[in-house]
Amino acid sequence: MHASLLRVILVASLSWAAPPRAAAQPAPAPSPKERAQALLVEGNDLLSQGRYLDALAAFRRAFEAFPSPMLHFPLAQTYHELGRPLDALDHYERFVRSVTQKDSPAQWALAHQRIFALQGAIARLEIQTNVVEAEVTVDGRSVGMTPLDQPIRFLPGAHVVIVARPRYERAIIEVNLRAGEALSRRVELVLEEEAVKRRAAALLEAQRRAAQERLQRAAEAERRRQQRTRRLLRTSGWLTLGVGLTTATLGGCFGLLARSEYSAVADAGRDQLWRDVSPNYDRGETYRQVFFYGLGIGGALAIGGGVLMALGYRGERRSRAGPQPLTALPAVGTREAGVLVVGRF
Numbered sequence: 001m002h003a004s005l006l007r008v009i010l011v012a013s014l015s016w017a018a019p020p021r022a023a024a025q026p027a028p029a030p031s032p033k034e035r036a037q038a039l040l041v042e043g044n045d046l047l048s049q050g051r052y053l054d055a056l057a058a059f060r061r062a063f064e065a066f067p068s069p070m071l072h073f074p075l076a077q078t079y080h081e082l083g084r085p086l087d088a089l090d091h092y093e094r095f096v097r098s099v100t101q102k103d104s105p106a107q108w109a110l111a112h113q114r115i116f117a118l119q120g121a122i123a124r125l126e127i128q129t130n131v132v133e134a135e136v137t138v139d140g141r142s143v144g145m146t147p148l149d150q151p152i153r154f155l156p157g158a159h160v161v162i163v164a165r166p167r168y169e170r171a172i173i174e175v176n177l178r179a180g181e182a183l184s185r186r187v188e189l190v191l192e193e194e195a196v197k198r199r200a201a202a203l204l205e206a207q208r209r210a211a212q213e214r215l216q217r218a219a220e221a222e223r224r225r226q227q228r229t230r231r232l233l234r235t236s237g238w239l240t241l242g243v244g245l246t247t248a249t250l251g252g253c254f255g256l257l258a259r260s261e262y263s264a265v266a267d268a269g270r271d272q273l274w275r276d277v278s279p280n281y282d283r284g285e286t287y288r289q290v291f292f293y294g295l296g297i298g299g300a301l302a303i304g305g306g307v308l309m310a311l312g313y314r315g316e317r318r319s320r321a322g323p324q325p326l327t328a329l330p331a332v333g334t335r336e337a338g339v340l341v342v343g344r345f
Contacts, residue, residue: 036066069098123177237308244301251294258287
């Protein structure tokens with residue numbers, strides 16, 4: 001009995017003294033690569049369901065967890081489905097640069113096809129500038145610092161490109177590019193002090209040009225006015241001369257008629273009474289007066305017409321060969337401003 005009790009106590013003491021069983025260990029955390037693989041599977045499922053924004057978020061988290069170059073392909077596919085060709089082209093190019101053809105031949109071939117198609121659907125602008133480390137922004141979005149390692153890529157349409165650096169005057173470029181078009185622009189940035197001088201010089205130059213244009217317009221208006229005046233003088237002269245010659249000719253005709261009437265009176269016989277020939281005499285007197293008036297008025301008109309024609313043609317010759325008046329305009333240079341005298345002799 002004692003032996004049995006001893007065995008029970010010994011077993012009980014051993015059981016008590018025995019260390020307790022270890023608690024169940026938690027499963028180890030997945031590695032970054034495993035998390036990326038799980039997110040890749042999730043993103044593929046979302047992509048197949050047409051939930052492109054959710055798929056894009058999953059692929060981005062996968063790339064953040066494990067930045068494998070293979071993930072550029074699903075990112076490019078998603079951007080392509082979302083209608084963002086610039087982002088899609090960027091990831092397709094990263095994919096073909098980082099992954100060899102033998103590692104993923106089907107995806108590699110599709111990426112090349114997409115690159116060829118997308119390059120024809122976008123536009124490019126190459127910026128060259130005389131200043132390094134100038135920030136280049138496109139529509140308010142920074143695209144890098146000069147010198148840029150590659151041309152800026154745009155969607156077709158109008159864009160505003162700004163090249164700026166502290167202490168320099170910024171350059172603003174407005175472009176409107178078509179799909180597949182490539183353009184190169186050279187941009188010269190100048191210091192703000194020099195830019196102020198250039199703007200002042202440009203303002204003076206603009207004022208000089210505006211003054212010159214005003215003078216040219218005034219001179220042209222005066223020339224046209226003089227031409228109209230000379231044309232009017234010549235036309236009036238020819239008309240007046242024509243009327244004068246016509247009037248003188250008619251006066252001469254009445255002179256012939258008067259002579260004929262006087263001849264009828266002179267040829268009358270002595271046996272004819274005065275009352276028989278007095279009508280001829282009266283008509284002769286009337287015709288004679290008309291003759292003198294016609295010659296006088298016609299001659300005066302002819303002389304006046306000749307004077308008008310002479311003035312018109314004389315003014316025409318003077319306008320062709322005469323000297324032009326001197327004109328003083330502000331002259332502008334890069335350093336000084338003065339007066340420029342313009343004249344023709």
